Amino acid sequence: MDVAAAFRTVDRGDFLRPADRGNAGYDGPIPIGHGQTNSQPRTVRAMLVLLDVRPGHRVLDVGSGSGWTTALLAHLVGPEGSVLGLERVEDLVTFGAENLARYDVPWASIRAADPDRLGAPDEASFDRILVSASPRSLPMELVDQLTDDGILLVPVGATMTRVRRTGPTASDVEVSTHGAFSFVPLV
Template identity: 60%
Template sequence: MDAVSTAMREVRREGFLRRADRRRADYDGPLGIGHHQTNSQPRTVAEMLRLLDVRAGQRALDVGAGSGWTTALLARLVGQTGEVRGVEIVPELAQWGARNLARTDQPWASLLEAEPGVLGLPAHAPYDRILVSAEPDRLPGELVAQLDLDGGILVIPVAGEMLRVVRHGDEHEVTRHGRYRFVPLV
């Protein structure tokens, strides 16, 4: 079993869903978490994490962290020697997600309310890995700039297509990995 499958088995989705939806945790589709946001389809999350190629000891950023599930999964993948910061723009979701994350006993991970008008957490950059679970119309240069110069990876849905961006100094390489639908990046 690969690291992503193991993490998804150990960090169960139901702990990151509204009480009424927990019985549907095994459903392979997005589930609402309020405020017009969703907990993403498990198969999609697994594919994104595999594209991200997270390694132990890395620093990761989770943009659009919502319920905290992807932040907790990233924390499991980076392990105790790594660090994960999740950001969520909806204050109520950020608070709920932080409480959900706290129950996973992974103190190397945190989930914060995003600062209005600021994409990501540039003050804490660079990051080895950035995961984005909401969809912008264009690739945000401000997130690419937060990647580590030597092989930092960003996985993000842009205008309906999953992109994997690898940064090499001032250059970056973009590959495309299928069509997806996500809530808009706000």
């Protein structure tokens, strides 16, 4: 896994609104509309390291927003893997998919999230799940969508939480926390 190479390959500026592209090097969140942001690069880098994505993994990207994390994940899994980005804001689904289309990664896609379900339970299981918005509590419905030895990374409240599934049921988990971060709420 080479997170640094992913950052060199996937230009953050390609995932910002035209007026904001000159700020792509800013190490802070940048608004993308609808109260959502393109996350701070330092935070995204830390999340990808904690997620430990490998070539060939099936990854779910919840709250794909601008598509930047989806593209970074696509680089990490390579053509033998797959990445599904889900977004609830319809305008951002279009924005993120158009941004992702700038890269030749047919193994990655972004689509509208089902407003009545969290994640993609009908397409589970996933080796890795990244959540780029903050729920109030650990979303067990996403833990259910992990493979055995799968990892979920989610900012619960303000605490970055890493969940590794260790057995066949969602209660078979190891949970660790990794500092405080600020994210938009999970809607």
